[in-house]
Amino acid sequence: MTDVSGSVQAERFGALETRLRDRRQAGAKxxxxxxxxxxxxxxRAVEAAAAAGADAIEIGIPFSDPVIDGPVIQQASTAALAQGATPASVLEEVRALDTGIPHAVMTYYNLCHxxxxxxxxxxxxxxxxxGAILPDLPYVEAGPWLTDSAEIGIEAVLLAAPTTPDHRLAALCEASRGFVYAVGLLGVTGERAALASTATEIASRCQxxxxxxxxxxxxxxxPAQAVEACQVSDGAVIGSAVVRTLMSDGPAAVGELVATYRAALDRG
Structure with missing residues (x-):
């Protein structure tokens, strides 16, 4: 196995959080x-999203038994698995990307374990x-992963749920790397007609x-809901809308969609 714990760690560790902090300091959502x-x-969808103004990209490694993925992302993951996608094949394709912005993966702890x-x-x-997001690994059980990932050079992003108690929230935010993922509602991913009140509540508690x-x-x-969420939070993660667009209209349309979110956030 290649030793990645030395010079590579020093070169890359913290790139995600540094990018987001720098953009926040510049006044961007x-x-x-x-x-x-x-x-x-x-x-091509990732490249289009980056060109349209994304600050980082979250890349899903498909998993057969998701916990947080809603129907749109489940459909895309099922199709990807049917086409032969594996963790190794996805990461090999990630390696070929040159977007100029950080990449974080989202998958489930079973693959890591x-x-x-x-x-x-x-x-x-x-x-x-x-960075890496493992949504089914709770903070209270994440200690070994937090230690090991940091030693190797991966920023472990933790999720703060609306139900995270106050006495645990500060420690969770301190332990998270890259950013704190404020989960907007109790339920799976997916587009809603209105932003849940819990979205701004949990972001405010984290802030x-x-x-x-x-x-x-x-x-x-x-985009309007993203702007609403960002009245409190530093930014937004957009999943199902992007994946739905990829499946229905293709990679170029993903860039167009991300551009509408970027413009809306820039206008405020």
Missing amino acids: LLIPYVTGGYEGWQ HQGHERFASALVEAGVS AVTDRPVLTGVGIGS
Whole structure:
């Protein structure tokens, strides 16, 4: 196995958070689109999203038994798996990307546990990935992963749910790397007709206990809702809307969609 714990770690670790902090300091609201890795045209969709003004890209590694993915992302993941996508194949394709912005992967802990923390994190670093989101690994059980990922050079992003108790929230935000993922509602990913009140509530609670970038995701279905969420949070993660557009209209349309979110956030 390639040793990635030395010079590579020093070069890359912190790239995601540094990028987001720098953009926040410049007055920008942050935008991270999610794209399902392995789905037909996904690499071109990532490149289009980056060119349209994304600050980072969240890349999903398809998993057969998702916990947080709603019907749109589940459909894309099922199609990607049927087309032969594997964690190794997706990361090999990630390695070929040259977007100029950080990449974070989102997948489930079983893949990490099966490979072992060191091997999993090393594979991410070798693919040029900066961060990892494992939504089914709760903070209270994440200690070994937080330690191992940091030693290898991966920023472990943690999720703050609307139900996270106050006595735990500050520690969770302190332990998170890259950014704090404020989960906008209790439920799976997907577009909603209106932004849930819990989206601004959890973002506000996070902002009160951390200076780390706080981004709201899950349940944001339009540029207007992203702007509403960003009245409190530092940015928004847009998933189902992006993946739906990729499946229905192709990679170029993803760039057009991300551009509408970028313009809306810039206008405020």
